[in-house]
Amino acid sequence: MNAVISECGRYRYRLEHTVAMNGPVYAFFGINPSTADAILNDITVRKWIGFSKRWGASRFIVGNAFAYRSIDVKALAMVDDPYGDKIGDHTTDIINDADILIPCWGNRSKVSSKLHGVFDVLLDALVSSGKPVMHFGLTNAGDPKHPLMLGYSTPLIPWESGAA
Template identity: 35%
Template sequence: MSLFDQTGAVFSPCKKYRYLLWRDWDVTKLVLTFVMLNPSTADEVTNDPTVEHCQRRAVSGGFGRLQVVNIFALRSTDPQALYSSDDPAGPDNDATILEAVKACGVVICAWGTHGNLNGRGADVLKLLRGAGIQPHYLVLNKDGTPKHPLYVGYDVNPTPWEHP
């Protein structure tokens, strides 16, 4: 028997973009949403290392659901692919992000330095704040971007992101 009662993902019809991924295990508990850079190989049932790490953080933090959205919905194992894409964010991404964070307990931003591409990280931060969402981070990089969760220990708790 799986730890998860329900798993899933929302892809574009062409599978070029993954807009949302989730793992449910206890619907009576709060939802943890990570807003990261771009999706890699995780799908409806299979975790990649990043999703596995986020899942462990969510379970140990007492959450009952993990959601993952990304500032860029383009699926790629190499962030450099974002720079050569005409539309790395994807046409339905902002609407999906807003829908995903509506009923969240905590939203953790974790897109790293590549989030500066096209000012996308700042745009998503404005989108979240404009919707009344309090974003959090685990650690900030030297350039002020929120560090990717794979590079942050489990002992680090989310911090409310007041600025920029």
């Protein structure tokens, strides 16, 4: 496992995990990183490992709408910079390095409304890449579901323009 974390330790820009020797590379895009790093997996990373193995992936990469590390997404509204100064470059690299892109941030209502626009910008970047964009289904609010409470039999669905 590999992680790109800021020198101050407050931001994680990228997390990467190898699960097999061959297969496609999946990229998951959540809201913000929690405690996982190059050594420690959190419960969401363990779930991504399970999905990736079942899909025959070689590895997966994790990016987020916000790079600020916190177990509470409400903290994003409390910090001066929830993004970190290198999020754009790393998001672009993750998109370029993956074969299949999966937005999975769950309901955007979990974060302050002043931060909602970032999800549309990120989704536009994913769709504009020309790569397959898939999701686990949509929440009632139209956001891509987070995988944590989903069964491993949950199918990936192709993203349709205008779905959110």
